[in-house]
Amino acid sequence: AQSVTQLGSHVSVSEGALVLLRCNYSSSVPPYLFWYVQYPNQGLQLLLKYTSAATLVKGINGFEAEFKKSETSFHLTKPSAHMSDAAEYFCAVRNRDDKIIFGKGTRLHILP
């Protein structure tokens, strides 16, 4: 069975600092991986996805994520945090035939 673990329910970084949100997955077959962002009172928006092409995936708003099979990880990064990045971030995994499974989310706080 597949699963997703997001380390840290809350992460705080200073404006301009590196953002690193951690995601580890469990899957018996090569998965498809997604990062979504949720702003207050809104649904989830796709940030980026990994679908077995390049292991370094670039998304919207300057975010990127690297698929590391040996570590079963798909961590989300952004070189320089902006106040507008404050939101909740969800990592998700999906095998070819299964429904998508979401992590419990990480709330990102940006300190001025």
Next chain:
Amino acid sequence: GAGVSQSPSNKVTEKGKDVELRCDPISGHTALYWYRQSLGQGLEFLIYFQGNSAPDKSGLPSDRFSAERTGGSVSTLTIQRTQQEDSAVYLCASSTQGARQPQHFGDGTRLSIL
């Protein structure tokens, strides 16, 4: 519109009443999902429709919950005899067929049970 539309955006009702939540997916999307998001929690899968196949109902928490999808498009999630623990945001998402396709989410219905 171009996105997934959910209605109502907010619903307040008394314990014991039935509620219906509506989802209009993106035109042409064959897959439709319902999730529940409680305060401070992740997304809890409820039900999944894919084309004309039988829906995956494995996430429905009790027999008070049901959903249908008419004509492969609009979906309605019904909660009967609502309880206070049903208070949550109910999110709908749709996608084209294929596991590599991302889901597109509506803004959700915030349900409050008094």
